[in-house]
Amino acid sequence: MKKIKVGVIGVGYLGNFHAQKYAAMEQVELVGVFDRNEARAREVAEACHAKPFTAYHELIKEIEAVSIVTPTTFHHQVGMECLQAGLDVMVEKPITVSLAEADELVQLAADKECILQVGHLERFNPGVMALEHYLDNPIYIESQRIHQFNPRGNDVDVVLDLMIHDIDIILSLVQAPLESIHPLGASIVTNSTDVASAQLIFANGCAATVSASRIAQTNVRQLVIHQQKSSLFVDYGKKDIIVVERSGAMTKTGFPVEEATHLPFPDQGDALLTELRHFIDSVRSRRQPRVSGTEGRQALAIALQVISALQEQQAARNLS
Known part of the structure; x- marks a missing residue:
């Protein structure tokens, strides 16, 4: 079975765990990681046997799916660029900082027929x-x-x-x-x-x-x-x-x-691994994820x- 090429944008505390989980999945090739802290990107990339990127735009060109684990204020900007490039997106919660931004992500994902999953881990x-x-x-x-x-x-x-x-x-x-x-x-x-x-x-x-x-x-x-x-x-x-x-x-x-x-x-292992496996399953099957962009938007609205x-x-x- 062909491996899905995945990247992680933002490898701080939580993003590091995303990279680790992807690196351990047999059905995934962790191509690379990006972080504004270049030393951090190199550290995580080396530990996960991936490539560090100094610009996330370059990482986007080499992958099919992505985890966005940046500060919330960057979710919209990075998410829109990834969806525009045709990537399936797993974005950490909250989906964005505003409903207008969330609506744009949800609409673009629908227009591009991309998977959009929101990281409501619980x-x-x-x-x-x-x-x-x-x-x-x-x-x-x-x-x-x-x-x-x-x-x-x-x-x-x-x-x-x-x-x-x-x-x-x-x-x-x-x-x-x-x-x-x-x-x-x-x-x-x-x-x-x-x-x-x-x-x-x-x-x-x-x-x-x-x-x-x-x-x-x-x-x-x-x-x-x-x-x-x-x-x-x-x-x-x-x-x-x-x-x-x-x-x-x-x-x-x-x-x-x-x-x-x-x-x-x-005994189902850790929740993050289950969540990311579910994302990869959605990417492969093209079925809507358990926590879609629409559901992430609803939680944000309240x-x-x-x-x-x-x-x-x-x-x-x-x-x-």
Whole structure:
């Protein structure tokens, strides 16, 4: 089987892992990598037995598919050039910094008949993928993504850095339009929002509460899904899933009879490898990926609504 020629544009912390995963795939030829830091590009290229490029335009000429792992502000520019050249594109999340830019990427991918996948990594988390078997019209969803402070990734606020993961997951779980958003948040240690929460209300009556922080003392990553006959509890850190099923019977005190089952995370390797293999499978099969450009755009749209509301709240606080 012919190998797909792939490149990575941006090989900082995360881009380095993209390069490593591609280099290990039998069906892929990692042609080269580009980074504005030429020494970094050489370092990663040497480790992955690829070629370092000093201009990404030159890399584009030699490949069929690409991972764009640059700062978010460059996603649109680099993505448009890659799609214009006919490349299939895997772009890290968020897809872009604005809906107008996202729309242009999605439209160009459609016009060029190119694959456009957005790197919402948590969709490929084995725990999230295992939930699909137990889903039955969620009524209420709670998510927490609480991280210790890390200077990396602070080119965007906590909504685009962390919360957008859970927004994307919730959109994939609730098959109904979003009706309203009620956010809260604050800037604590950076110039943008560092801690935020939002209540999402959907047209089918489902509600979700999403919380994110990047200034915590400990890391917490959890997802809870309440349904009519069951509740699902996912702890990403402990790699544990608890399924609580309600039979309909009642105890003497009037509480529903419940049966809890602990499920280990499926052994599917690491999520990034699964995600990139899925991208390569989409490139080969020409099927739409699990997280398309359109879905990346939808997650961005809600994240930007949250950010806009938080900015209005901050402006009101400044006036008081």
